[in-house]
Amino acid sequence: MAAVVFTLLVAVVALPDLLFGLDQRSPFTQLVSFRPWILIGVAGLLVLLLVVMVFERRVLPFVDGVVLVLLVGVAMLVPRLVADPVPAGGTPLTVLAFNTFEGRADVQQVAALIEQERPDVVALSEAGGRYADRLRPLVEPMGYHLESSIGSRRRDVEGVTTAVSDRLGDVQARIGTETSAFPYIELSGAGLGGMRVAAFHSVAPVPGSVPDWRSDLGLLRQWCAGPTPAIVAGDFNATLDHSVLRDAIAGCGDAGAQTGEGLVPTWGPTPRFRNLLGPQIDHVIANNGITAESFEVHDIAGSDHRAIITRLRVPG
Numbered sequence: 001m002a003a004v005v006f007t008l009l010v011a012v013v014a015l016p017d018l019l020f021g022l023d024q025r026s027p028f029t030q031l032v033s034f035r036p037w038i039l040i041g042v043a044g045l046l047v048l049l050l051v052v053m054v055f056e057r058r059v060l061p062f063v064d065g066v067v068l069v070l071l072v073g074v075a076m077l078v079p080r081l082v083a084d085p086v087p088a089g090g091t092p093l094t095v096l097a098f099n100t101f102e103g104r105a106d107v108q109q110v111a112a113l114i115e116q117e118r119p120d121v122v123a124l125s126e127a128g129g130r131y132a133d134r135l136r137p138l139v140e141p142m143g144y145h146l147e148s149s150i151g152s153r154r155r156d157v158e159g160v161t162t163a164v165s166d167r168l169g170d171v172q173a174r175i176g177t178e179t180s181a182f183p184y185i186e187l188s189g190a191g192l193g194g195m196r197v198a199a200f201h202s203v204a205p206v207p208g209s210v211p212d213w214r215s216d217l218g219l220l221r222q223w224c225a226g227p228t229p230a231i232v233a234g235d236f237n238a239t240l241d242h243s244v245l246r247d248a249i250a251g252c253g254d255a256g257a258q259t260g261e262g263l264v265p266t267w268g269p270t271p272r273f274r275n276l277l278g279p280q281i282d283h284v285i286a287n288n289g290i291t292a293e294s295f296e297v298h299d300i301a302g303s304d305h306r307a308i309i310t311r312l313r314v315p316g
């Protein structure tokens with residue numbers, strides 16, 4: 001019995017998303033974001049138990065329990081490290097997603113990244129009319145049209161902004177207000193054909209906001225579960241270790257996981273943490289056979305996020 005209780009305690013820390021939805025409640029919501037590092041701790045615990053077992057065989061049931069937790073956790077991570085085959089053919093589409101951190105990100109560096117990568121669609125979180133006004137004169141000469149979900153009288157943190165290449169023609173933008181805090185933008189028409197592309201930002205699952213976070217992520221179903229081809233890019237404030245996100249994007253593939261880059265950090269309070277230990281909470285997801293062929297991250301001064309560039313293949 002003691003071994004069973006011990007195993008459950010280890011599982012609660014490492015696998016809360018598999019135990020009665022514990023990952024939907026604080027502090028497990030925050031904890032599960034760091035599952036790769038928690039599993040390293042579990043592996044260290046296993047080594048310690050193995051050393052003890054040399055002298056005391058009665059710890060074997062404890063060892064078995066920890067091994068089980070470790071195997072389950074690793075099995076959930078490994079698929080994100082293995083790239084899926086990229087289908088031949090299709091139309092290329094490049095998406096840039098980046099959280100500007102309350103509009104503080106260096107606008108010159110954002111423009112330089114757009115000039116370098118020439119994405120078809122840019123999805124900027126925490127960037128409203130104010131940030132768009134600063135970015136517009138830098139990227140419009142490159143052939144981009146900007147739309148913001150909020151005007152310049154509101155704080156940048158409350159909005160999202162899209163930049164669409166003129167190559168796609170007269171794309172239409174719709175502002176969605178069903179989210180708890182940050183209106184999203186859905187693009188359609190012209191060169192996108194029957195496809196929809198959404199710039200999306202979920203509220204963060206800080207204590208007190210977890211219900212709103214669950215509600216925001218639930219909106220992803222409108223794109224992933226339907227028959228219409230769709231791409232959603234932005235700061236989801238969730239990793240694939242969150243059961244809420246996995247359920248919400250059923251029907252969609254995640255660009256990071258598809259390319260074997262599913263554990264590359266995209267957020268962190270400091271550059272060192274962000275580049276080494278942070279969770280991947282920024283995503284590009286797509287349904288209907290739209291598949292990622294590359295996933296790259298770029299550091300931009302002034303933000304606690306990294307920009308992601310994803311090159312997709314859209315079935316013809």
